[in-house]
Amino acid sequence: MTSSQNGDPLVRLTGVNKWFGDLHVLQDIDLTIDRGEVVVVIGPSGSGKSTLCRTINRLESIEQGEISVDGQRLPEEGKALARLRSDVGMVFQSFNLFAHKTILENVTLGPIKVRRQSKGDAEKRARELLDRVGVSAQADKYPAQLSGGQQQRVAIARALAMDPKVMLFDEPTSALDPEMISEVLDVMIGLARDGMTMVVVTHEMGFARRAANRVVFMDGGRIVESSDPETFFNNPTSDRAKDFLSKILNH
Amino acid sequence: MQFFIDNFDILRDAFLTTLSLSLLAGLLALVLGTLLAAMRVSPVAPLRGLATFYVEVFRNTPLTVVFFFIIFGLPQIDFVIDFFPGAVLSVGLYTAAFVCEAVRSGINAVSPGQAEASRALGLTFGQSLREVVLPQAFRTVVPPLGNVLIAMVKNTSIAAGFSVSELSSTLPRLVNANAGDLLFVLLGVVIGYMLITLPAAYAVHRLERKVAILR
Numbered sequence: 317m318t319s320s321q322n323g324d325p326l327v328r329l330t331g332v333n334k335w336f337g338d339l340h341v342l343q344d345i346d347l348t349i350d351r352g353e354v355v356v357v358i359g360p361s362g363s364g365k366s367t368l369c370r371t372i373n374r375l376e377s378i379e380q381g382e383i384s385v386d387g388q389r390l391p392e393e394g395k396a397l398a399r400l401r402s403d404v405g406m407v408f409q410s411f412n413l414f415a416h417k418t419i420l421e422n423v424t425l426g427p428i429k430v431r432r433q434s435k436g437d438a439e440k441r442a443r444e445l446l447d448r449v450g451v452s453a454q455a456d457k458y459p460a461q462l463s464g465g466q467q468q469r470v471a472i473a474r475a476l477a478m479d480p481k482v483m484l485f486d487e488p489t490s491a492l493d494p495e496m497i498s499e500v501l502d503v504m505i506g507l508a509r510d511g512m513t514m515v516v517v518t519h520e521m522g523f524a525r526r527a528a529n530r531v532v533f534m535d536g537g538r539i540v541e542s543s544d545p546e547t548f549f550n551n552p553t554s555d556r557a558k559d560f561l562s563k564i565l566n567h
Numbered sequence: 568m569q570f571f572i573d574n575f576d577i578l579r580d581a582f583l584t585t586l587s588l589s590l591l592a593g594l595l596a597l598v599l600g601t602l603l604a605a606m607r608v609s610p611v612a613p614l615r616g617l618a619t620f621y622v623e624v625f626r627n628t629p630l631t632v633v634f635f636f637i638i639f640g641l642p643q644i645d646f647v648i649d650f651f652p653g654a655v656l657s658v659g660l661y662t663a664a665f666v667c668e669a670v671r672s673g674i675n676a677v678s679p680g681q682a683e684a685s686r687a688l689g690l691t692f693g694q695s696l697r698e699v700v701l702p703q704a705f706r707t708v709v710p711p712l713g714n715v716l717i718a719m720v721k722n723t724s725i726a727a728g729f730s731v732s733e734l735s736s737t738l739p740r741l742v743n744a745n746a747g748d749l750l751f752v753l754l755g756v757v758i759g760y761m762l763i764t765l766p767a768a769y770a771v772h773r774l775e776r777k778v779a780i781l782r
Contacts, residue, residue: 375683393610395691402689412684416702425698426688471684478688 326351326482326513327372332381334367341367342378343537349482354514356524356545359534360560365517366409368534369486372515373404386481402430405475405483409490411467413459413474419446420455423474431478438477445473449503465496469503482513489520521564525549533557570748571755577737582759585733588654589720589763595659596719597712600666605696607671618667625664630725633657638729654726654733662719669711673704706778713771717764734759 327349334342341364349355357365370376371383374390374397383390385404391397413422423442427433433441446452449469451462459467468488475483485504489497501523508514508527518524524531524545531548533541533556541548541557549565552558571578606618625633637660638653648656677700685695705712727736734756741752 373687375687398686398689398691400689401687404687406684406687408680408684410678410680412678412680414681414684414699416699416706425685426690429694429698430689474688 324351325349326353326386327515328382328384329368329371330382332368332371332378332383334371334376334378334380341537342371345381345539347532347539347542349513349515351513352511353529354508354512354516354527355530355532356528357515357517357532357534358519358521358524358560359540363534364537365534366486369484369515369517372482372484373401373406375406398430402426402478403481405478405480407468407471407475407483407485407488409487411459411464411471411491413467413470415459418456418458419451419462419470422459422470423477426474426478442473442477445476446470448476448506449473450499463496464492465499468492468496468500472500472503472507476507482515483507485514485516485518487517487519489518519564521549533560535560570745570751574741574745574755577741578734578755578759581732581734581737582762584651584731585720585723585759586763588651588658588723588726588731588733591655592658592662592723593716593719595655596662596666596716599659599663601670601701603663603667604670604674605693605701607667608674608696610692622664622667625661626668628661630657630661630722631728633661634725634729650726650730654723654729654731658719658723658726662715662722665715665718666712669708669715670701670704672711673706673708674700676707677703709771709775709778713768716771717767720763720767721760 325348327347329345329347332342332345333340343364345368347355347368357368359365367376371378372385374383385400388400391400413419414425417425420439420442423445424435424438427438427441428435431438443452443455446455449472451466451469451473454462454466454470459470462470472483472488488504489500492500497520501520504514504516504523505527516523516528528545530542531545532539533548533552533554535556540554541552543553548557549561552561603618603621606614607622609615634654634657637648637657638650641648681699681703682695685699686692690698723733724735726733727738738752738756741755742749745752
């Protein structure tokens with residue numbers, strides 16, 4: 317039920333288990349994400365969906381199982397892990413823009429330090445990306461001077477500047493005011509249309525319906541259900557998913 | 568006034584010795600202390616252990632004992648060092664332990680998300696520390712680092728006991744020669760220290776305001 321659809325796997329998790337002390341937060345996770353696929357992970361708080369997302373670039377380590385990105389198994393530590401992370405973009409719930417750097421510097425840091433691009437090339441590309449996410453006018457400001465929605469769009473541009481193979485979104489709109497959520501979702505929908513491979517942990521069911529190729533529903537550290545959005549929202553098979561959907565869709 | 572004119576050369580030379588001792592030891596303490604702080608947060612356990620050991624040894628040893636060890640202890644293992652460089656080394660190594668702890672508290676005050684974001688971009692541990700964490704950590708530690716460095720300037724007076732002709736060492740000499748001018752002698756020495764610590768405190772204050780605006 318969690319197998320790939322078009323047979324060109326980019327991210328593969330096999331038999332992944334993780335514990336936080338006694339808490340078994342990820343239980344026997346098998347998940348394959350194809351190139352160009354948009355997978356939305358939903359589920360109640362504490363279901364392990366953020367943890368799952370964070371294991372893909374090893375911000376969380378795992379105790380059992382195997383994770384590979386583009387055919388390469390995740391290295392344990394050091395330079396090899398840094399190299400792999402540079403190909404995996406990540407957008408956080410709390411934006412995590414570098415507070416002491418300008419918007420432009422936030423976007424150019426990775427390309428200059430990791431990709432060894434020249435400052436000129438990196439800035440040119442950064443301005444294009446900032447333009448694409450609609451915050452080019454803010455390039456010389458500091459993160460604290462921007463709204464949450466603007467900061468999150470900068471965070472997306474920062475990740476895109478590395479030309480990642482896959483983008484991870486860990487609840488990207490959960491810290492935003494309602495009116496700012498759509499401006500971030502619009503950027504993400506644009507990315508999905510352009511064929512970016514995306515793993516999105518979110519509570520935005522509208523985004524799941526519009527942009528997802530597949531919805532993965534998690535509960536209690538397990539993948540309970542995995543299907544296309546149409547099937548998931550209209551005909552969920554598990555009781556747990558039915559219960560979850562009835563609670564969130566009734567408002 | 569005549570006292571100051573007569574003894575200007577002695578006071579000036581002593582002041583310059585204290586100043587250069589402070590600058591050199593301060594530089595050593597800042598560089599080594601930052602390095603130690605980086606070791607204490609590194610993912611490599613032996614580095615963490617080594618830095619913790621260093622800090623506990625130097626922070627819990629009286630500075631006078633450190634001086635004794637450097638200047639009289641090291642020659643026992645055939646490492647002879649002159650008094651002035653010995654003083655720089657003693658004050659610098661000792662103060663580095665305090666700088667380390669101040670910088671480490673600053674590192675801990677930087678939100679973990681900052682380091683996570685830089686690692687997620689593919690920066691190595693060292694790059695993430697240099698480019699993202701330390702520049703922000705230094706902002707929060709400007710005031711405590713100022714305290715550490717001002718205390719260090721005054722701690723250089725221990726060098727008087729080890730044949731370094733710095734400010735405090737002029738006290739017994741000048742008092743013996745000018746018994747009637749005791750208060751002027753003390754005043755001269757205190758002014759000498761203040762000429763270093765007051766501008767330092769002012770610089771810290773300015774720096775604090777400058778980096779506060781950037782947030």
